[in-house]
Amino acid sequence: MNGRDGDRRGARDVASVLPFLTVVLLLPPVILIFAAPVSIAGIPLIILYLFCAWGGIILCAFLVARHLAHIADGTGDGDGDGDTPGPAAGGRR
Amino acid sequence: MLNPDLVILVCLGYVAILFAVAFAGDRRARRDPHGWLSSPLVYTLSISIYCTSWTFYGAVGSAARSGLEFVTIYLGPTIVFVGWWIFLRKLVTVGRIYHTTSIADLISARFGKDPALGALVTVIAVIAIAPYIALQLKALTSSFQVITFPAGAVEAANINLAPDYVTAFWVAAGLCLFSIVFGVRNIDVNERHHGVIAAIALEAVVKLVALVAVGIWVVFGLSETPGAVFENAPVSLTDPHDTFGTRWIVLCFLAGAAVICLPRQFQVTVVENSSERQLRTASWLFPLYLFLLCIFVTPIAVAGLNVLPEGSNPDLYVVTLPLDVDRDMLALLAFLGGFSSATSMVIVSSIALSTMISNHIVMPLALRLNLVPVARAQVVRSFILGARRASIVFIVFLGFVYFRLSGTSDALAAIGLISFCGVAQFLPSLVGGLFWRNATHGGALAGLAAGFALWAYTLFLPSLGSAFFMSQAMIEHGPWGIALLKPHALLGLEGMDPLVHAVFWSLFANIALFIGVSMVSEPTPLARYQSRLFVDVFRRQMENEFSILRRTARVVDLRRIADRILGPAEAMALFAARAQADRTTVASDELISLIEQRLAANVGAATARSLVSSVVSNETISVEELKRLADETEQIRAYSAELEKKSRQLEETASELARANEQLREIDAQKDEFLSQVSHEVRTPMTSIRSFSDVLLSNPGLEETKQRRFLRIIQDESIRLTRLLDGILDLNRMGTGQPDWETGWIDPETAIDLAMESCEALARSAGVSLERTARSRNAVVLGNRDRLAQVFINLVSNAIKYNTGTDPRVTVSASIRDGFYEARVRDNGPGIPEAERERIFAKFSRGPTPRQQGTGLGLAISRQIVEQLGGTLALTDSDAGGAEFVVTLRAEKATAPADDP
Numbered sequence: 001m002n003g004r005d006g007d008r009r010g011a012r013d014v015a016s017v018l019p020f021l022t023v024v025l026l027l028p029p030v031i032l033i034f035a036a037p038v039s040i041a042g043i044p045l046i047i048l049y050l051f052c053a054w055g056g057i058i059l060c061a062f063l064v065a066r067h068l069a070h071i072a073d074g075t076g077d078g079d080g081d082g083d084t085p086g087p088a089a090g091g092r093r
Numbered sequence: 094m095l096n097p098d099l100v101i102l103v104c105l106g107y108v109a110i111l112f113a114v115a116f117a118g119d120r121r122a123r124r125d126p127h128g129w130l131s132s133p134l135v136y137t138l139s140i141s142i143y144c145t146s147w148t149f150y151g152a153v154g155s156a157a158r159s160g161l162e163f164v165t166i167y168l169g170p171t172i173v174f175v176g177w178w179i180f181l182r183k184l185v186t187v188g189r190i191y192h193t194t195s196i197a198d199l200i201s202a203r204f205g206k207d208p209a210l211g212a213l214v215t216v217i218a219v220i221a222i223a224p225y226i227a228l229q230l231k232a233l234t235s236s237f238q239v240i241t242f243p244a245g246a247v248e249a250a251n252i253n254l255a256p257d258y259v260t261a262f263w264v265a266a267g268l269c270l271f272s273i274v275f276g277v278r279n280i281d282v283n284e285r286h287h288g289v290i291a292a293i294a295l296e297a298v299v300k301l302v303a304l305v306a307v308g309i310w311v312v313f314g315l316s317e318t319p320g321a322v323f324e325n326a327p328v329s330l331t332d333p334h335d336t337f338g339t340r341w342i343v344l345c346f347l348a349g350a351a352v353i354c355l356p357r358q359f360q361v362t363v364v365e366n367s368s369e370r371q372l373r374t375a376s377w378l379f380p381l382y383l384f385l386l387c388i389f390v391t392p393i394a395v396a397g398l399n400v401l402p403e404g405s406n407p408d409l410y411v412v413t414l415p416l417d418v419d420r421d422m423l424a425l426l427a428f429l430g431g432f433s434s435a436t437s438m439v440i441v442s443s444i445a446l447s448t449m450i451s452n453h454i455v456m457p458l459a460l461r462l463n464l465v466p467v468a469r470a471q472v473v474r475s476f477i478l479g480a481r482r483a484s485i486v487f488i489v490f491l492g493f494v495y496f497r498l499s500g501t502s503d504a505l506a507a508i509g510l511i512s513f514c515g516v517a518q519f520l521p522s523l524v525g526g527l528f529w530r531n532a533t534h535g536g537a538l539a540g541l542a543a544g545f546a547l548w549a550y551t552l553f554l555p556s557l558g559s560a561f562f563m564s565q566a567m568i569e570h571g572p573w574g575i576a577l578l579k580p581h582a583l584l585g586l587e588g589m590d591p592l593v594h595a596v597f598w599s600l601f602a603n604i605a606l607f608i609g610v611s612m613v614s615e616p617t618p619l620a621r622y623q624s625r626l627f628v629d630v631f632r633r634q635m636e637n638e639f640s641i642l643r644r645t646a647r648v649v650d651l652r653r654i655a656d657r658i659l660g661p662a663e664a665m666a667l668f669a670a671r672a673q674a675d676r677t678t679v680a681s682d683e684l685i686s687l688i689e690q691r692l693a694a695n696v697g698a699a700t701a702r703s704l705v706s707s708v709v710s711n712e713t714i715s716v717e718e719l720k721r722l723a724d725e726t727e728q729i730r731a732y733s734a735e736l737e738k739k740s741r742q743l744e745e746t747a748s749e750l751a752r753a754n755e756q757l758r759e760i761d762a763q764k765d766e767f768l769s770q771v772s773h774e775v776r777t778p779m780t781s782i783r784s785f786s787d788v789l790l791s792n793p794g795l796e797e798t799k800q801r802r803f804l805r806i807i808q809d810e811s812i813r814l815t816r817l818l819d820g821i822l823d824l825n826r827m828g829t830g831q832p833d834w835e836t837g838w839i840d841p842e843t844a845i846d847l848a849m850e851s852c853e854a855l856a857r858s859a860g861v862s863l864e865r866t867a868r869s870r871n872a873v874v875l876g877n878r879d880r881l882a883q884v885f886i887n888l889v890s891n892a893i894k895y896n897t898g899t900d901p902r903v904t905v906s907a908s909i910r911d912g913f914y915e916a917r918v919r920d921n922g923p924g925i926p927e928a929e930r931e932r933i934f935a936k937f938s939r940g941p942t943p944r945q946q947g948t949g950l951g952l953a954i955s956r957q958i959v960e961q962l963g964g965t966l967a968l969t970d971s972d973a974g975g976a977e978f979v980v981t982l983r984a985e986k987a988t989a990p991a992d993d994p
Binding site: 012015016018019020022023026027028031032035036037039042043044046047050051054055057058060061062064065068069072 | 161177388
């Protein structure tokens with residue numbers, strides 16, 4: 001129960017922090033670091049950064065949403081991230 | 094060029110498909126309300142009406158003109174949706190629970206179901222959105238004109254074509270028809286528009302596919318290698334430093350605000366929402382949609398700049414690029430994408446705005462002026478439906494008229510952001526209303542009015558050009574030449590981007606007045622009640638909520654209203670369930686609230702309230718009760734915090750007790766051990782005394798020498814026994830803190846001398862050389878010389894006894910360091926292993942290889958004595974490798990005369 005609660009709080013914390021992370025990554029001054037006249041493989045660095053950061057955030061949002069969905073459906077413990085009987089059990093003589 | 098007939102045919106075919114989808118969606122939803130039409134995917138696709146033709150064509154145009162700035166329009170919504178947990182979740186939950194019909198309804202309901210507030214929000218929305226609709230009509234007609242231009246699309250995009258108003262008119266008429274047929278079937282807004290949503294979702298897919306198809310073709314077909322896409326890219330892309338200034342931040346903010354506040358977004362995100370699951374998926378899927386839409390925008394823009402002749406309209410690159418190399422089918426797909434984005438925007442916007450106009454302007458006026466026909470039940474419903482339909486026609490044709498008037502001027506180009514800024518004025522009231530209990534209706538009204546006025550003055554009216562309201566001179570020099578009132582430099586705030594300037598002033602005034610007026614004004618009881626419902630939407634509502642709002646109404650009157658607005662069937666169902674229980678003529682508070690809720694889902698909270706109020710004869714809102722409830726909530730929160738603190742304290746106490754218990758157990762075990770050790774130690778000499786005295790008694794004729802030897806043994810053992818018992822007594826006395834000796838000022842060196850003397854014989858017999866090295870002079874400590882000597886005798890004799898080295902040596906030294914007297918007894922024997930160091934101070938513990946049997950109490954007693962004198966006895970590492978005991982005592986620096994010389 002305790003672990004589950006902590007899990008839920010953790011997911012909510014991440015969900016609350018994510019927009020602020022987005023703001024930090026995609027607004028000046030951080031974005032100015034990448035606003036240099038540099039190209040990598042013919043693509044301007046700023047375009048690479050912008051879309052990579054954006055894609056990364058969407059991925060995070062996806063993971064958080066999936067996690068929250070598991071918690072909401074009450075299946076958060078049963079999808080393999082709990083302790084499963086490992087090969088150690090089979091190694092017993 | 095494309096054959097106009099073919100394009101029209103394709104468009105009509107596409108529209109036919111949309112109608113079919115909407116029709117099928119409506120039918121399907123009626124059979125299975127929770128089918129795939131309520132799925133998170135369809136929900137997310139419907140939210141993508143955010144991407145209008147302004148996006149579809151305009152993003153590429155913006156990328157060609159000013160680099161990456163277009164991305165902000167999609168980053169803002171990304172931030173809002175990724176952060177759904179903080180704001181959107183609450184907004185959507187409030188909307189779902191309280192059957193909100195529009196953003197005007199939500200704001201007016203929150204601030205005491207105030208009709209004026211709802212009307213103001215509606216007016217602002219209509220004024221901000223009508224030009225936006227005009228922009229869509231313009232995009233539709235100009236893209237149609239360009240792809241069907243006889244001299245070729247590229248030629249067409251180069252010249253300033255006169256807008257084809259006839260096309261625009263027919264497009265507008267078609268959009269009205271679609272919106273009316275599928276958007277206004279039922280007056281219950283909460284009964285979702287499944288048909289429209291299904292069609293919108295299809296259009297969302299078409300526009301994404303179209304833009305991505307053009308993008309992929311540009312990257313992989315048009316340029317020789319994908320890597321060459323950004324060759325000859327404009328400076329704004331290769332050196333983008335200037336892009337990321339205040340404007341970037343403001344645009345992100347505006348876009349984030351717009352994705353919540355635009356009436357059409359509110360409609361699809363909040364009103365059409367049916368579960369949190371939908372929002373959870375949209376939180377990442379909608380940003381992903383935007384991401385995919387944006388990823389090819391810059392390649393298309395760069396390709397357009399490189400391939401098409403200079404002067405081509407960048408806004409139309411998406412269609413002109415494929416046409417330039419005779420990719421007609423691709424161009425047609427791109428045109429359909431633009432068509433989809435424009436039509437879906439107009440459809441949903443007109444539906445959302447028509448609900449607002451009919452619920453917040455037409456109905457309140459009709460009720461006030463007694464325009465609503467009362468004769469037959471059915472008439473009221475058709476009156477409302479008629480009002481909605483008329484509103485749709487009004488809005489779409491307002492857009493058309495705006496388009497007709499602004500004509501070929503560039504006034505429309507910037508209208509997207511101007512609209513965003515207009516609807517962003519709702520944000521303070523919306524956020525404040527959901528999170529700030531004390532926000533009042535006056536604050537919202539003042540903030541909205543001021544924000545709207547400043548928006549209109551600094552941004553909207555100047556954008557219309559000199560044609561309307563403001564002359565060129567007025568825009569440049571301020572009204573009547575007053576420089577402080579210049580629309581683009583209000584109060585002398587010069588040198589700012591006009592958009593940033595307007596956003597700053599309008600929202601600054603809006604927020605300041607909202608907060609300021611809220612703080613000085615008192616909310617009405619109803620507003621207080623509503624604020625409790627909205628702000629605490631996630632907290633479990635208490636059952637006695639109904640006791641706050643006490644109303645009296647006759648069941649017949651309520652029934653009459655319900656019949657008229659909800660229709661006889663639903664009214665029958667509602668009353669059949671409740672009224673049977675009590676066949677009284679007076680309706681219960683619960684029934685009144687239920688009817689009001691159902692009415693609100695149809696005509697908005699404010700109108701529902703005035704309808705119900707018209708038959709309620711007596712209404713009291715118990716402010717005391719309300720305050721008590723609020724207090725209870727506060728108290729419960731305080732209690733739970735207090736409880737949490739208490740339980741933490743209890744936990745700490747419990748663990749402390751457990752620790753103490755553990756210690757007690759240990760002491761108890763030590764005592765037991767001590768007792769058994771004492772018995773064991775006493776038993777050994779006793780046994781030998783007994784056995785030798787037995788021998789003496791049973792053998793009277795024993796030789797004298799033997800007798801004497803036995804008696805000597807008995808005496809020795811008795812002495813040892815006495816010493817042991819003395820030691821135990823000593824330990825016991827000191828353990829209870831009552832030593833039987835007195836302390837005084839002594840010179841510790843004398844105690845060492847005494848000890849050295851008495852150990853000399855022992856050392857000599859053991860062959861150990863005893864050395865005295867450093868002495869301290871004038872050291873004075875508080876102590877007892879005999880006891881201190883006892884300590885040193887014990888230490889020195891131990892050092893002698895346990896020193897089994899080849900050249901055994903024991904060294905005693907003393908010094909004063911930092912006010913402490915330190916005496917060291919060091920040997921060069923085998924030393925004491927790390928693990929043994931504490932154990933040897935325990936009672937009855939003896940070293941591993943004793944030369945001589947001891948009581949095992951020596952070190953324990955010595956340590957007790959030193960500790961009694963306020964010092965320490967410890968074992969440290971000796972440089973020589975043997976054991977080194979250190980006695981540390983507090984030394985008196987002052988040369989107080991020692992008691993004994």
